[in-house]
Amino acid sequence: MKVPQHASPKGKKVSLFITCMGDMLYPETGMAVVDILEYLGVEVDFPAGQTCCGQPAYNAGYWNEAKEVAKTFLRAFQDSTVIVTPSGSCAAMVRDIYPKLFKDNPEYLSEAERLAGITWEFTEYLVDGLGITNLKARLAGQATFAFHDSCHSLRHTESKRASRVLVSNVENAQVIELEGEEICCGFGGVFSVKMADLSGAILEEKLDSILASPGQVLCGDISCIAHINGGLARRNTGVRVQHIANFLAGAIKKNENPI
Numbered sequence: 001m002k003v004p005q006h007a008s009p010k011g012k013k014v015s016l017f018i019t020c021m022g023d024m025l026y027p028e029t030g031m032a033v034v035d036i037l038e039y040l041g042v043e044v045d046f047p048a049g050q051t052c053c054g055q056p057a058y059n060a061g062y063w064n065e066a067k068e069v070a071k072t073f074l075r076a077f078q079d080s081t082v083i084v085t086p087s088g089s090c091a092a093m094v095r096d097i098y099p100k101l102f103k104d105n106p107e108y109l110s111e112a113e114r115l116a117g118i119t120w121e122f123t124e125y126l127v128d129g130l131g132i133t134n135l136k137a138r139l140a141g142q143a144t145f146a147f148h149d150s151c152h153s154l155r156h157t158e159s160k161r162a163s164r165v166l167v168s169n170v171e172n173a174q175v176i177e178l179e180g181e182e183i184c185c186g187f188g189g190v191f192s193v194k195m196a197d198l199s200g201a202i203l204e205e206k207l208d209s210i211l212a213s214p215g216q217v218l219c220g221d222i223s224c225i226a227h228i229n230g231g232l233a234r235r236n237t238g239v240r241v242q243h244i245a246n247f248l249a250g251a252i253k254k255n256e257n258p259i
Helices: 020-025 027-039 055-059 063-076 088-101 106-116 122-129 151-155 159-168 196-212 222-234 244-251
Strands: 014-016 083-085 119-121 138-147 171-175 216-219
Touching: 014 027, 020 027, 020 222, 027 244, 055 063, 055 088, 063 088, 063 106, 083 088, 083 122, 088 106, 088 119, 088 151, 119 122, 122 159, 122 244, 138 159, 138 244, 151 159, 159 171, 159 244, 196 222, 216 222, 216 244
Parallel strands: 014 083, 083 119, 138 171, 138 216
Antiparallel strands: none
8 A cells, every 4th residue: 555645744843653452561762752753852742632543443333432432532632733653553543543533524524534634654754754774873882673564564654665665774783584574473352352263263373373483573563562572471581572762762872961
């Protein structure tokens, strides 16, 4: 799918959309995003009225219910000039689905289209929006990293390229390929609930790839991370997938001269 054109976000305040899964399961990822943006001198706010983007209801076929949730999103971010989220799937929902969801509701369509045009996935915001490919970050020693690419990040954002650029420019970090890196982890939102057996079978193949990898696996979508880490925990392994924002925040040099 063609990535929509955005106006330049440079010099504009960012509104963080943490997502419902991020808020409930990985709030530290939202904090990592804020740490990185503030390190770069970006002003960040957090609209308190935000909840869910409505994707679960939409994917389940409950479009009217999804609209009600989306209206809450429109209200929460009505004063925002740039929205950044650590989730390719939620970015895709706002960018690709909101204009379709409200196409017959002119009272909401204009705002839905506006927010669609200012919403960025976190890594594409850094690389494509701000033009930053090197965060001047480093690791204490050599380490290897691979990636699981979420389906939405592959098809709706430029996250695959952006994530690898950012990590490859961390001092002492080497990027390698994960076998089947573009294959779905099996989560698929409500798919993992409605078709749990199939979802679990897909997950098992992904777990095998991760456990066979010599590198730490990073991902940019909290939903995938939750699904994969649940499977890794059930296998009684200490291996876990990490969100790229958590990794980058930990690798940033603590210096007085940020970018």
